[in-house]
Amino acid sequence: MGMWYWWTLLGMALVTYIPRAFPLTFLEGKELPPVVSGVLRNIPYAVLGALIFPAILYVQQDNLLFGLIGAAVAFSLAFLFSNVMIVVLGTIGVLAVYSLIF
């Protein structure tokens, strides 16, 4: 790659940093209207719903069953234990065994 690569990198770094930093620094100490902060408080749970579905089904693009099993195991473990590490390692473990067998 030539010099253009480093300029591209600089551009990518800037446009990635701005959406991260602007709200956190600009909104510091500002009191938002209750309606707006109500909506903002909802965002984490809505984001999680959108991040999980449907992408979890397609972690192995050619194998929908793999994603389905992974999703089922992750949700079951999450209902049983409120510990994120157990959910992550348990799901990896079950899928590792599954991939070894099939």
Added chain:
Amino acid sequence: MNKNSFLSGLKAGVSIAIGYFPVALTFGLLAKTTGLSIWEATAMSIFVYAGAAQYMSLTLISKGVDPILIVLNTFVVNIRHFLMTAALNEKMQSEKRWVKGIYAFGITDESFSVLATQKESKIATPFAFGVAVIAYSSWVIFTAVGHVIGANLPAFLQAAMSIALYAMFVGLLVPSMRGNRKVVMLALVAAVINGFFYWTGLLSTGWSILVATLVSSILIEIIYAKRGKNLPKGA
């Protein structure tokens, strides 16, 4: 800096570090096959630090796409972080702007999810640094490692670990859903809308997540506000 909350931040970020491991390893490997040197590949992880955008840039670079379009695409993919950091700001301890400007660099889908689902009403700044540091280290280090070893994990492990970040999202969401119908509705509505955009192909992933999140958050807020007016307090 409060050492204890920095350490609990590191601990809370371990599942992100595990999840980034296979993704960063593969990125390093793909960067190598795209023709990037180890410095070029690792520098991208150091300075850009955005999984989806970095993967896409490799495809665009290999196709010889105009650098300006690569930068624009990166912006579009990451525009959803405006929404996440605005939401996160409500939950973060008040802090000097330049300090927030530093840990803001470490906000990704994953670190946002970990921070925003903490039970404490306010999150201490060192905790955010802890989460950011461990996740970022994993991303940068395993990018370099992937480029150096130029190979992937054994196939079965690579496949199994591809679920890690999603399992983490599930592990963060489900405990909050318990006994909280509003949380269930928020996640469900956003998932359905996102699925709609995915299968119809109407929006690309970055926009789709943004729109699904915003529509769900506003819609559910309106429904609950209306109910709040009709029902006595506490019902």
